[in-house]
Amino acid sequence: MSRIKYTKKSHRWIVKIGSALLTQDGKGLDYTAIADWAKQIAQLREEGIEVVLVSSGSIAEGMSRMGWAARPTSLPELQAAAAVGQAGLIQAYQTEFQKYGAQAAQVLLTHDDVSHRLRYLNAKNTLRTLIRLGTIPIVNENDTVAFEEIRLGDNDTLGAVVASLIEADLLVILTDQKGLYDSDPRLNPDAMFISEGSAMNPDYVKFAGAAGTAIGSGGMATKVKAARRAAKSGCATVIVSGREENVLTRLRNGENIGTLLMPEATKLAARKQWIAGQTQAKGTLHLDAGAASALANKGKSLLAVGVVRCEGVFKRGDRVNCVDGNGKIIARGLCNYASHDVIKICKTPSQLFPEKLGYMGESELIHRDNLVLED
Numbered sequence: 065m066s067r068i069k070y071t072k073k074s075h076r077w078i079v080k081i082g083s084a085l086l087t088q089d090g091k092g093l094d095y096t097a098i099a100d101w102a103k104q105i106a107q108l109r110e111e112g113i114e115v116v117l118v119s120s121g122s123i124a125e126g127m128s129r130m131g132w133a134a135r136p137t138s139l140p141e142l143q144a145a146a147a148v149g150q151a152g153l154i155q156a157y158q159t160e161f162q163k164y165g166a167q168a169a170q171v172l173l174t175h176d177d178v179s180h181r182l183r184y185l186n187a188k189n190t191l192r193t194l195i196r197l198g199t200i201p202i203v204n205e206n207d208t209v210a211f212e213e214i215r216l217g218d219n220d221t222l223g224a225v226v227a228s229l230i231e232a233d234l235l236v237i238l239t240d241q242k243g244l245y246d247s248d249p250r251l252n253p254d255a256m257f258i259s260e261g262s263a264m265n266p267d268y269v270k271f272a273g274a275a276g277t278a279i280g281s282g283g284m285a286t287k288v289k290a291a292r293r294a295a296k297s298g299c300a301t302v303i304v305s306g307r308e309e310n311v312l313t314r315l316r317n318g319e320n321i322g323t324l325l326m327p328e329a330t331k332l333a334a335r336k337q338w339i340a341g342q343t344q345a346k347g348t349l350h351l352d353a354g355a356a357s358a359l360a361n362k363g364k365s366l367l368a369v370g371v372v373r374c375e376g377v378f379k380r381g382d383r384v385n386c387v388d389g390n391g392k393i394i395a396r397g398l399c400n401y402a403s404h405d406v407i408k409i410c411k412t413p414s415q416l417f418p419e420k421l422g423y424m425g426e427s428e429l430i431h432r433d434n435l436v437l438e439d
């Protein structure tokens with residue numbers, strides 16, 4: 065049952081592909097495997113699943129293109145390798161996705177982009193737009209500018225961060241092992257396979273060891289931690305071998321492959337907690353009856369046309385309260401516009417924003433993903 069609930073019924077997936085797998089342990093990009101994953105992702109999209117790829121491999125591919133046998137130790141050389149390799153990586157994905165009429169979209173993120181609230185909202189909105197436009201976002205850490213202090217450090221963590229950023233249902237971590245064992249199977253041939261469990265099980269952190277090759281960076285430890293992080297946003301994780309035939313479509317069919325690590329909280333509970341944790345409300349939006357009902361009864365986003373008045377001084381990305389005609393708080397959310405702009409667009413349909421503001425931002429004042437209703 066759990067497989068079906070978490071894999072067959074999920075609609076937004078993050079698929080993370082590790083360097084060792086992608087570059088055949090550093091021998092150069094595995095074009096056949098890339099073609100195969102792209103075909104499966106195209107198939108998932110036909111079934112209505114939104115997919116964001118988090119792909120490692122820029123440094124490994126850069127090393128291979130530069131003819132470097134050993135991973136450089138100096139940061140500038142690592143960054144140079146990443147710059148060279150990233151180009152090859154995107155080129156390979158683009159060639160494959162184009163066969164299915166899809167555009168690959170390169171998204172390079174740093175820690176700052178996801179920890180700073182305003183940039184967090186920007187990254188989130190861009191990813192959501194790329195998904196809506198039918199592209200396949202391909203995310204990697206921006207290794208050419210991220211130095212040690214501001215690095216997320218590994219793409220398992222990045223996968224979990226992106227999963228919570230766009231509220232994915234499922235994080236699929238493709239690696240070079242069948243999944244999680246109770247010890248590193250490279251070191252212990254009797255290691256026992258774990259088919260499923262709670263992402264929060266503290267034993268799993270103890271089981272997970274370091275990377276198995278010089279090419280991979282985090283090992284199982286970062287994968288288990290990523291699953292815990294994703295679980296806090298209500299997202300399940302499957303750690304599975306990317307070398308399994310038709311791995312993604314079989315997962316989609318609810319097949320029992322890989323290790324499923326399940327969240328304890330639902331996505332809604334996680335979102336509520338996240339928005340509640342965002343400092344104090346900085347302003348109040350007074351809604352007309354239509355907007356109040358659209359939010360409360362239809363689960364819609366808040367549009368400016370239904371806002372009659374705006375109080376308080378706030379920036380884009382700040383938390384605001386939404387109140388009905390009686391002044392009762394009905395929802396809380398993160399506003400896409402600063403208060404000085406909201407004042408100008410109250411009661412205004414979004415197509416008139418350019419006229420009133422001189423620019424067009426998001427068409428929603430608060431997107432429903434950034435909104436929680438009061439109980």
Ligand SMILES: Nc1ncnc2c1ncn2[C@@H]1O[C@H](COP(=O)(O)OP(=O)(O)O)[C@@H](O)[C@H]1O
Pocket residue numbers: 081082083084085238239240241243244245246247248249250271272273274275276277279280281282283284285
């Ligand atoms: N408990 C464990 N179960 C499975 N693999 C483990 C475990 N502990 C450590 N590993 C190692 O983690 C490696 C996968 O991580 P890594 O090399 O970082 O790959 P990737 O490039 O896919 O992120 C495996 O090859 C394996 O040797």
Ligand SMILES: N[C@@H](CCC(=O)OP(=O)(O)O)C(=O)O
Pocket residue numbers: 081082083084119120121122123124146204205207217218219220279280281282283
């Ligand atoms: N951003 C780096 C990947 C770092 C990383 O986490 O690698 P991996 O452990 O193989 O997923 C790169 O593209 O080389």
